[in-house]
Amino acid sequence: MDLDLAQLRALAAVVAEGSFEAAARVLHVTPSAVSQRIRALESSAGRVLLVRSRPVRPTEAGRAVLRLAREVELLAAEAGRELGLDPGAGGRPPVLPVAVDADSLATWFLPALAPLAGEFCFDLRREDQARTGELLREGTVVAAVTTEAEPVAGCTSIPLGRMHYRPCATTGFAARWFPAGVGPDALGRAPVVVFDRDDDLQDTWLRRFGDLHPPRHHVPATADFGEAVRQGFGWGMLLPEQVAASAPGDLVDLDPGGGVDVALHWQRWRIRSPALDRLSDAVLAVWRSPGARGTLRG
Template structure:
């Protein structure tokens, strides 16, 4: 006999997805009391605490294991419904994926439109820096990730997608004001930069390349934080600072003279990888094929 029921697993995943018991109850169309009872029974069956009752709730280390089980069960159930030939009656499976902001804004959404609608999939997209996104795979929060990490997370397989090229740019007026004597380490460090958030290391890394000291700790200079891809690019176009933009976001402005490159000989290529659960799945296979095809069109060859 199974230790956990499908209802318990479904409820556990819903609570972690929605963040609260009340929101999960609305999604499942049951009462909060029923959600609480299912969670209590699940924790009793597991013999340990699975949820931190914070706001939003979070899975404990043991809860992360159960979350992976719940998501794998939902995935297997959906795959079975498809193979039995009843796609209209099979449950919709939510596929959680973590993607970096630039991929999300440049090419990833287009990949999802390539997935056959008969697979009955919906997508729960999480945004995180590509240097850190594998932590969500380890936690069981997502089934797949666009990441800069080539080493596979346990239970996952990995394949290269290609590289996204970035160029360091600013406005002509900003360059005249801050970099009139040329782009060197000291001048660039003194000029305000634009960072996406406090995980964003691209401007920092580019400064290291300019100074010939890649990998060397560099004290940060003045910077703005703009945590939205569209507004990040707009902040640079408005002259708030300098920063690295994907080619897709800056080449038209460079060609039109609205932006200037700080170091045309130093583009920065960031290799990206696709990591997904190793388990066989028709839905994950289709997502992987769609991501692979879109990446081949938008990214530089691996």
């Protein structure tokens, strides 16, 4: 397979932007030029690499080539930096696409990246921590915060720590729905707040009481999720920071001393890359330093 950098960049741009037209704008070429490059790359690979859907997505073969395109893109940017190319004169800071769950993004992850924001551009993909590993497999991201301990093919996996969630509700909600205490009957009727339809955290705790399917409010934003619980929409699994944001006595812990721990891992591509090394060092420093760890527990 003959490799052409322009063709690989076109593939990465189409997948990242979701369409040939959007990729053309990013690459400053015409959609026809992008289409020609993709066809030439598919001809060279002898495989169809993209499903022409909306958004465009890679085929199984396309995932392998997409990962190659991302690796070449990262290494080319790093080579430009080593050669001292000015970003305005053609060199560009490396773009690091990273998958991260919403709760990590809202608590500890951005402070970990902040010292590197002047050197790299981050393309953060928010996804449930149980699904971020899939973005690694697709080649869409170079690293991910994930619940998967087993390394994705071509990646290394390092344990980060645990995020601890507690089932909480307002005192008024608890008095209305749990007057005789928390049990299967009451939990089957009491409304619950969930992040989105991929969020299994509340159900993980509920399964301790049986196969329960209470009414649900879907609130897909971390800050708004906590606010919905504080407004009495339902009970929900909250992080310590979300509990601390409430006035003392406003929230009741439905399972004192219990809750759910979610173990997180940091997975990154196993390639020699100063940019990826710097990124990993910054992320791992959060859980290595008790003062900076915040949400994460060892």
